[in-house]
Amino acid sequence: MNFSAQVWNKIDNIYNSILIMPFVQELKSGLLKREIFQHYMIQDAIYLGEFARVLAIISAKAPEPDLQLQFANNVREAIIVERSLHENFFAKFGITIDHALATEPSPTCLNYTNFLIATAYRDSFAVTVAAVLPCFWIYSEVGKHIYQTAKIDNNPYQKWIETYADPDFEASVNYIIQVVDQQAKIASVQELKLMEQAFYRASQFEWMFWHSSEQLETWSIK
Template sequence: MDGSMQNTEITGSFTAAAWERIKPLMAEIERLPLLERLSDGTLPPEVFRHYILQDAIYLKHYARCLAVVAAKAPDNAQVLRFLGSAQKAITVEQGLHATFLSQFGISSADVTAAEPSPSCFAYTNFLLATAYHSSYAVALSAILPCFWIYMHVGEGIKGRPAIEGNVFQAWINTYGDPQFAAGAREVIALTDIAARAASETERADMMDVFVRASQYEWMFWDSAWRLETWPV
C-alpha cells in the first residue's frame, strides 16, 4: 500500500518522530486481511457488517472526544476546527454508514442494539479518558492516529487500480478523498504546534498516547476481521 507522507512529515518535528515510531505497526496495518479484501472487493459481507456497526459506535464516542479537545483548544480557530470535526463525525461519516447499512441489510434497530466489541470498548474509553483528563496537546496526540492512519490507508487503496463493481468503493472514496487528507494534515500541523509549546514530560506523554491509539487502530480492524465478541 502506497502511503507516502513526504508532504506532512517535517524533519525534527514531533509528528515526524511519532510516525517513525509506528512504522513497524503501520506495516502490520497495511497487511491486515480486512483492508486487503476491502481494497479488492472480496471482503465477506458479514465482516463488513460487523465493522460498520462497530465503526458507528466508535464514531459516536470519537465525536465527543473531538468536542472535548475543542473545549481545551487554546484559541477560537482551533475550537471551531474541532467542533467542525465533531459535527462531521456525526453527519458526513454517518451518511456513509447509512448507505452501507441499507446496502448490507442492517436496520436501525440493529444499530441501536449493537454493543461495542472488546476492542471498540477499550479504544473508545481510552480516547475519552485521555481527552477528559489530559492536556490539550496530549489529547490532540490521542485523536491524531484516527485522522492520519485512515488518510494513509485511504490514499494507499485509492492509488491502486479500481476494481469494477467493488461494493466498498464508497468507503475507499471517502478516506482517499483529498478533502479528508487536507483535514488530516491540518491536525498533524496543529499537533506539531502544540508539541513545540509542550514540556519534555508532556511531549513524552504525547508520544505514549499516539502510539497507544495507533495500536488500537490495528486492534479495531483486526477485531472486525475476527468478528470479535465478548468471550463470556
C-alpha cells in the same frame, strides 16, 4: 525533525502491519466477507459517536478560539459525514438500524473509545490531539494506499474507499498534524512523552479495530 514525523516513524511497524491485514487486502479486491464488513460498520458507528464526543472535549479545551472553532467543526463533520456514510452502507449491506442500535460495543471498540475519552477528560489539549491524530492520519494513509491499488470495477466497498482518499479529508488531516506539531514545540519534556505514548497507543488500537472485525469479536462471556 517535527514531532509528527518522529512519531510516525515509531509506528512504522503498526502502519505496515495494517496494510497487509486481510481486512485491507480484501477491501481492495472487493472480496471482503460481508459479515466482516457488517461487524466493522456497526462497531464503527459506535466508535464515531464516541469519537465526536472526544472532539467536543478537545474543542472545549482549545487554548484559542480558532482551534476551538476548528474542532467544533470537526465534531459536526464527524457526526454528519460519517453518519451518512453509515446510513448508505447500512442499507447496502443489509444492516437494519434496529440491529445496529441493539449491538453492544465489542471489547476492542469499548477499549479504544474509553481510552480516548479518559485521555480527553484527564489530559491536556496537546496530549488529546496527539491521541486522536492516528484516527485521522492512519485512515488517510490507508485510504490513499487502498485507493491507488484497489480493484474499483464492481467493488462493493468502492464508496468507503473513495471517502477516505478524498483530498478534502487529507487537508483536514494536515491541519491536525500541524496543530500537534505546534503543541509539541511548546510542550514540556514530560508532556511530549505523554503525547508520544498517546499517539502510539491509539495507533495500536487502529490495528486492533480492524483485527477485531476480522475475528468478528464479541464478549467471551455474556
